[in-house]
Amino acid sequence: MTLENGKYIDVKGIRTHYHEAGQGEALLLIHGSGPGVSAWANWRLALPTLSEHFHVYAPDVVGFGYTDRPAGIKYSIDAWVNHMIDFIETIGEKKVSIVGNSFGGAIALNLVHRRPDLVNKVILMGSVGNKSTISKGLDAVWGYEPSFENMKELIKIFAYDQTSAANDDLVEMRYQSSIQEGFHEAFSSMFPAPRQRHLDAMALTDEELASIKHPVLLIHGREDQVIPLEETSWKIAQLIPDAELHVFPHCGHWVQIEKTQEFLAQVIGFLNQAKTAETV
Numbered sequence: 001m002t003l004e005n006g007k008y009i010d011v012k013g014i015r016t017h018y019h020e021a022g023q024g025e026a027l028l029l030i031h032g033s034g035p036g037v038s039a040w041a042n043w044r045l046a047l048p049t050l051s052e053h054f055h056v057y058a059p060d061v062v063g064f065g066y067t068d069r070p071a072g073i074k075y076s077i078d079a080w081v082n083h084m085i086d087f088i089e090t091i092g093e094k095k096v097s098i099v100g101n102s103f104g105g106a107i108a109l110n111l112v113h114r115r116p117d118l119v120n121k122v123i124l125m126g127s128v129g130n131k132s133t134i135s136k137g138l139d140a141v142w143g144y145e146p147s148f149e150n151m152k153e154l155i156k157i158f159a160y161d162q163t164s165a166a167n168d169d170l171v172e173m174r175y176q177s178s179i180q181e182g183f184h185e186a187f188s189s190m191f192p193a194p195r196q197r198h199l200d201a202m203a204l205t206d207e208e209l210a211s212i213k214h215p216v217l218l219i220h221g222r223e224d225q226v227i228p229l230e231e232t233s234w235k236i237a238q239l240i241p242d243a244e245l246h247v248f249p250h251c252g253h254w255v256q257i258e259k260t261q262e263f264l265a266q267v268i269g270f271l272n273q274a275k276t277a278e279t280v
Contacts, residue, residue: 004019004040004044006018006019006020006039006040006060006066007019007020009087009090009091010090011083011086011087011090012086012090013070014062014067014068014070014083014086015067015068016059016060016062016067016068016083016087017038017039017059017060017065017066017067018039018057018058018059018060018087019039019040019043019047019056019057019058019059020055020056020057020058021047021048021051021055021056022050022051022052022053022054022055022056023055024053024054024055025054025055025097025120025271026054026055026057026093026095026096026097027050027054027055027056027057027096027097027098027099027271028057028058028059028084028087028088028096028097028098028099029042029043029046029047029050029056029057029058029098029099029101029104030059030061030084030098030099030100030101030104030105030107030108031043031058031060031061031064031065031101031103031104032101032102032103032104032126033064033102033103033104033141033142033190033191034141034144034154034158034174035141035144035146035151035154035174035178035183035184035187036151036174036175036176036177036178036179036180036183036187037064037065037177038060038064038065038066038177039058039059039060039065040058040065041065041174041177042058042101042104042256043058043256045256045257045260046256046260046263046264046267049264049268050264050267050268053268053271053272054097054271057087057091057093057096059084059087061080061083061084061104061107062075062079062080062083063075063079063080063186063187063190064186064187069182069185069186075186075189075190076201077106077107077110077201077202080107081107081110081111081114084107084111085111085114085115085118088118089118094118095117095118095119095120096118096119096120097119097120097121097122097123097271098111098112098119098121098122098123099123099125099267100122100123100124100125100127101125101126101127101256102125102126102127102128102226102227102253103128103202104127105124105125105126105127105128105129106127106128106129106202106203108122108124108127108129109122109124109127109129109204109209109212109236110129110202110204112212112214113204113208113211113212116212116213116214119214120214121214121215121216121217121270121271122212122214122215122216122217123216123217123218123219123266123267123270123271124216124217124218124219124233124236125218125219125220125255125256125263126219126220126221126224126226126227126232126233126253126254126255127218127220127227127232127233127236128199128202128203128227128232129202129203129204129209129232129236130203130204130206130209130232130235130236130239131200131203131205131206132199132203132228132231132232132235133196133231134195134196134199135225135226135227135228135231136225137157137225137226137227137253138195138199138226138227139195140153140154140157141154141157141226142190142191142195142198143191143193143195144178144187146175146178146179146184147175148171148172148175151171151174151175151178152166152171155170155171155174157225157226157252157253158225158226158252158253158254159252159253159254159257159258160221160223160250160251160252160258161250161258165254165257165258206239209236209239209240210239210240210241212240212241213241213242214242215242215244215270216240216242216243216244217243217244217245217246217266217267217270218233218236218237218243218244218245218246219233219245219246219248219255219263219266219267220232220233220234220245220246220247220248220255221247221248221251221252221253221254221255221258221259222247222248222249222250222251223249223250223251223252224251224252224253225252225253226252226253227253229247233245233247244270246266248262248263
């Protein structure tokens, strides 16, 4: 079985697809919410290096990728957070650090708020999770209807360097992923218009964010058109007591793809620094 193909585990009745590699401190990677997204699509460039330093788990959140789409499920932040809590407990890890991308960052924030006992450190990348106004970019992502051209336009929104990012190979790969059996049916049921309410449902209050005691690193692309820096990470970093913020210039929403090596250096440095501080 290759890392790309992943494996399956039963998580309280949900057949969950995930990737696992490496050893050491447990690190959970939670993907974003773009059409056709999966853990592999989000983290394929980061997994090899991270697995040299940590015991990495990268699941497909319920409703996404190759994890089950249970009949009758109501997709919500509660469903997604509960799935990740149950995943952590099913794999038998007492504590994990979490890297959450965008929608995955909101899951991470809600998870650490509800179950602080399960979490060591948190890294948020282009993350939502506070009260904010939905951007035109995010509204377009959640309102995607499958076509090659629509996917091409979305990738232009995601990336800073639109010319190189929106190449036909990448567009075709993400488009084909978005039209696999059951993928779009589930996706279109998650964020129906009006979409501001879905963003509101994922948000913690200022008081709840201020109550998070864990070390948190926020990473954001300065030119992010999907989750604008000023509305989200900038404000979250001022509320969480032990939060750091790193902003990448000339970078859109796909930090882990557009700034892969720099992103990895931030993640590894932060986790090791926090680990050292705990043992002093």
